Amino acid sequence: MREVLIVAQREYRQLTSTRSFWITLLAIPLIIGFLALIPSLYGHKAGASAFFVLDRTGRYAEEIDRRVELDYQRSLLAGLVDYAKHWHVHAPPSGAVWADRRGRLIDDFDTEAFMKAGGIDAALAEIRPLLPPDATPFETPPRRFIRVGLPAGIAADASDEAFGAAVEKLLSTELDTPDGRRPFGLAAYIPEHPEDRSQPVRYWTSGRYDGGLSGLISGVVLHDLRARMMQEHGIDAAAGLAIELFYPATRVTAPEPGEGANRIALRSALPLGLAYLLLITIIVSGTMMLQGTIEERSNKLLETLLACIDANQLLQGKLIGVGAVGLTIAGTWLVFAIAGAYAIPADIMETLRPALQILHSPATIIYLAFYFVTGYLVTAILFLTIGAMSDSMQDAQGYLVPLVFCLTGPFLVLVGTVVDNPGGLLPVILSWIPIYTPFAMLARLGGGVSWVELAGTSALLLLFVFGEFALLGRVFRASLLRAGQPPKLRDLVRLMRR
Amino acid sequence: MHPPHPARRRKLPVLVFDHVSKQYGEVTAVDDLSFEVPEGVIMGFLGPNGAGKTTSLRLVLDIVRPSAGRIEVLGRAPGQGARREVGFLPEERGLYRRMTARDSVIYFARLKGIRGAEARRAADRLLERVGLGGVGGRRIDALSKGMAQKVQLAAALVNAPRLVLLDEPFSGLDPVNQAVLEDIVLDLARNGSTVVFSTHVMQHAERLCHRLVLIASGRKLFDGTQDEARRQLPGRLQLTARGDPSGLPGVLRAEAEGGIGEWSDWQVTLAPGADPGDLLEACFARGLIVRRFEPHRPSLHDVFVHLVNPGGNGSGR
Numbered sequence: 001m002r003e004v005l006i007v008a009q010r011e012y013r014q015l016t017s018t019r020s021f022w023i024t025l026l027a028i029p030l031i032i033g034f035l036a037l038i039p040s041l042y043g044h045k046a047g048a049s050a051f052f053v054l055d056r057t058g059r060y061a062e063e064i065d066r067r068v069e070l071d072y073q074r075s076l077l078a079g080l081v082d083y084a085k086h087w088h089v090h091a092p093p094s095g096a097v098w099a100d101r102r103g104r105l106i107d108d109f110d111t112e113a114f115m116k117a118g119g120i121d122a123a124l125a126e127i128r129p130l131l132p133p134d135a136t137p138f139e140t141p142p143r144r145f146i147r148v149g150l151p152a153g154i155a156a157d158a159s160d161e162a163f164g165a166a167v168e169k170l171l172s173t174e175l176d177t178p179d180g181r182r183p184f185g186l187a188a189y190i191p192e193h194p195e196d197r198s199q200p201v202r203y204w205t206s207g208r209y210d211g212g213l214s215g216l217i218s219g220v221v222l223h224d225l226r227a228r229m230m231q232e233h234g235i236d237a238a239a240g241l242a243i244e245l246f247y248p249a250t251r252v253t254a255p256e257p258g259e260g261a262n263r264i265a266l267r268s269a270l271p272l273g274l275a276y277l278l279l280i281t282i283i284v285s286g287t288m289m290l291q292g293t294i295e296e297r298s299n300k301l302l303e304t305l306l307a308c309i310d311a312n313q314l315l316q317g318k319l320i321g322v323g324a325v326g327l328t329i330a331g332t333w334l335v336f337a338i339a340g341a342y343a344i345p346a347d348i349m350e351t352l353r354p355a356l357q358i359l360h361s362p363a364t365i366i367y368l369a370f371y372f373v374t375g376y377l378v379t380a381i382l383f384l385t386i387g388a389m390s391d392s393m394q395d396a397q398g399y400l401v402p403l404v405f406c407l408t409g410p411f412l413v414l415v416g417t418v419v420d421n422p423g424g425l426l427p428v429i430l431s432w433i434p435i436y437t438p439f440a441m442l443a444r445l446g447g448g449v450s451w452v453e454l455a456g457t458s459a460l461l462l463l464f465v466f467g468e469f470a471l472l473g474r475v476f477r478a479s480l481l482r483a484g485q486p487p488k489l490r491d492l493v494r495l496m497r498r
Numbered sequence: 499m500h501p502p503h504p505a506r507r508r509k510l511p512v513l514v515f516d517h518v519s520k521q522y523g524e525v526t527a528v529d530d531l532s533f534e535v536p537e538g539v540i541m542g543f544l545g546p547n548g549a550g551k552t553t554s555l556r557l558v559l560d561i562v563r564p565s566a567g568r569i570e571v572l573g574r575a576p577g578q579g580a581r582r583e584v585g586f587l588p589e590e591r592g593l594y595r596r597m598t599a600r601d602s603v604i605y606f607a608r609l610k611g612i613r614g615a616e617a618r619r620a621a622d623r624l625l626e627r628v629g630l631g632g633v634g635g636r637r638i639d640a641l642s643k644g645m646a647q648k649v650q651l652a653a654a655l656v657n658a659p660r661l662v663l664l665d666e667p668f669s670g671l672d673p674v675n676q677a678v679l680e681d682i683v684l685d686l687a688r689n690g691s692t693v694v695f696s697t698h699v700m701q702h703a704e705r706l707c708h709r710l711v712l713i714a715s716g717r718k719l720f721d722g723t724q725d726e727a728r729r730q731l732p733g734r735l736q737l738t739a740r741g742d743p744s745g746l747p748g749v750l751r752a753e754a755e756g757g758i759g760e761w762s763d764w765q766v767t768l769a770p771g772a773d774p775g776d777l778l779e780a781c782f783a784r785g786l787i788v789r790r791f792e793p794h795r796p797s798l799h800d801v802f803v804h805l806v807n808p809g810g811n812g813s814g815r
Contacts, residue, residue, distance in 0.1 A: 006608050014596065300592035304650065306561045307586035308609035310578065 007317025049185025293387025375438025518567030748772030
């Protein structure tokens with residue numbers, strides 16, 4: 001065993017000293033981290049945008065401001081509801097609108113009630129005594145829209161064409177607001193007679209920061225026009241508007257994050273991630289191992305090695321050494337992932353919590369480790385044998401391409417189907433084909449698998465690993481000192497029978 | 499000139515081939531091969547290309563297994579136990595290109611069971627011995643081919659082996675390094691190691707070997723000392739005499755090669771077992787006047803060609 005470990009140590013040192021190892025090790029986490037950073041950069045910029053309205057009727061400015069404020073207050077209330085729920089504030093003062101709403105949607109009536117009750121400051125004063133000691137402060141969401149006056153150069157009686165021509169120059173600029181300079185979000189032109197369908201209400205946006213503002217302004221105009229039409233038809237406008245704005249209290253019962261429809265997807269996240277990690281690790285470290293064996297063949301040093309140790313020890317040492325490289329890569333990526341998870345905001349982490357619940361079961365952890373290790377062994381032996389049969393990477397390509405295709409093809413199909421139906425025909429069939437068992441079972445573990453299937457596929461997988469080790473081990477040994485062309489398929493069968 | 503023979507030492511066989519055969523499918527690489535190598539000798543393992551020398555050495559190291567027969571290495575079957583006391587320099591040499599010379603030797607020392615500090619000391623000593631003391635820290639791919647070969651030799655000897663197997667050790671070395679290697683081989687034998695080396699260059703065998711085993715097509719053609727090998731060839735001598743030596747006792751054949759005046763030059767082939775001294779005595783006894791009498795001592799090259807290709811015309815040189 002000592003010799004095996006010496007070989008493993010050398011393999012590990014050589015592989016981890018290569019540039020490709022470090023690129024593989026660091027590039028993927030850094031790329032993922034960078035990709036994760038992009039939305040947050042976007043999010044920072046999208047904090048609040050400035051808009052202005054040329055209202056030729058002179059009737060809507062006040063109502064638009066009221067609706068924008070209502071929209072902001074609604075976002076405060078929604079944030080507050082989530083905040084109270086996150087910190088388990090279960091004993092709110094009776095009738096508090098922010099209390100656990102059990103899926104009840106927030107409408108304008110709720111928002112107005114919230115505002116009447118003193119808004120965010122009053123609500124926070126109520127909540128504060130009920131919070132646990134470790135609760136973080138409530139983060140006030142930023143305003144989304146800030147209305148500014150007409151920019152210089154735009155006359156209050158400008159035509160829509162002149163207004164549009166002036167606005168075109170402002171689309172990619174920032175405008176002065178009471179909160180400093182903010183990116184241009186939207187410009188609205190309300191004609192003198194919006195009820196005349198030949199005079200449309202027009203909007204100019206940068207395409208980035210509208211966020212539903214045009215709909216909000218259209219709603220204001222619409223309600224006003226309808227009230228006027230009611231009046232013209234002798235209908236009580238106030239009553240009509242009340243009828244129009246009436247909204248029944250609505251409660252939506254949906255699973256909590258990590259439950260119900262999302263349960264399988266979330267619980268499958270970790271095992272699926274591990275399956276994917278396994279696939280990448282195997283291909284990366286397998287290719288390294290293959291190159292190492294080819295180097296030994298082409299450098300004619302196998303005979304020197306085999307004068308010190310036998311071929312089985314060499315095979316085992318290589319498997320352990322490159323396995324350690326694979327585990328190093330997987331472990332490092334996991335560390336990056338955990339570090340990244342700490343950087344995720346608490347509410348998102350709360351959503352992801354069910355994905356980690358799978359780790360609460362020791363048996364599942366054992367199965368995760370078992371499938372990871374056996375999955376590695378099943379495929380690593382294949383890579384190693386290809387290396388032993390090949391004098392160059394060019395020789396190896398003939399075997400390598402079909403192997404990688406066989407590994408990745410069904411895996412990609414599997415990932416697509418397993419979340420929808422972990423017990424579906426394809427995942428079950430793949431579970432019983434040993435070369436795919438580790439991937440399929442890892443992917444299915446989150447969705448729940450029967451003990452019969454677990455035991456059966458594991459036993460078959462173990463038998464396959466031993467058989468593979470015995471048969472391909474013979475090919476490996478016989479191929480090490482072979483000269484000439486790589487063996488053909490029938491030669492492989494002959495070598496396995498030896 | 500013969501190397502000093504370890505005659506006074508009791509020579510236990512450190513390597514025994516007992517009717518060993520090795521088949522690769524239809525091909526017989528080694529065919530019923532039997533020989534013994536006594537302890538402390540330097541044995542030349544000779545044979546033409548494809549004779550089965552490399553396969554035989556691989557059999558000793560248990561890299562391949564015999565199809566029939568028995569092999570004994572240092573009193574036991576080939577395998578892990580025996581390997582630790584064997585040093586092997588293969589014909590096709592190679593090392594890990596990105597490893598330093600020193601690390602390469604240490605690595606093989608550790609594979610042969612030598613622990614860390616001792617392995618490092620042994621590596622430094624061996625590298626010094628082969629003249630590479632100053633380049634231990636250089637990577638193999640930065641060394642010349644000859645230097646890399648010497649690193650590999652150091653790796654082969656790092657475990658102070660009782661049995662050293664060298665497969666074509668002189669190929670690729672310049673004359674200076676060949677001399678260094680010859681010194682090392684002699685040193686090994688002086689220190690009690692048994693050395694078996696295969697070679698095509700008979701001069702090395704002639705200078706180094708106590709014993710020879712010659713094989714061709716996997717079969718043994720000869721096993722013995724250099725003197726015994728030479729006796730495999732009929733004796734020859736050149737004679738200048740006033741008369742014909744053909745009828746003299748012990749003369750198998752006498753071919754005239756010209757002469758001056760009444761003096762004739764003769765190329766004389768002796769009958770098997772005949773001694774040149776007896777022929778000289780017979781010349782005087784029969785009254786044959788002799789002006790030149792030059793017995794020719796056959797070289798190993800002659801023996802090699804004669805045994806490997808008995809019907810050929812290359813013998814005699």
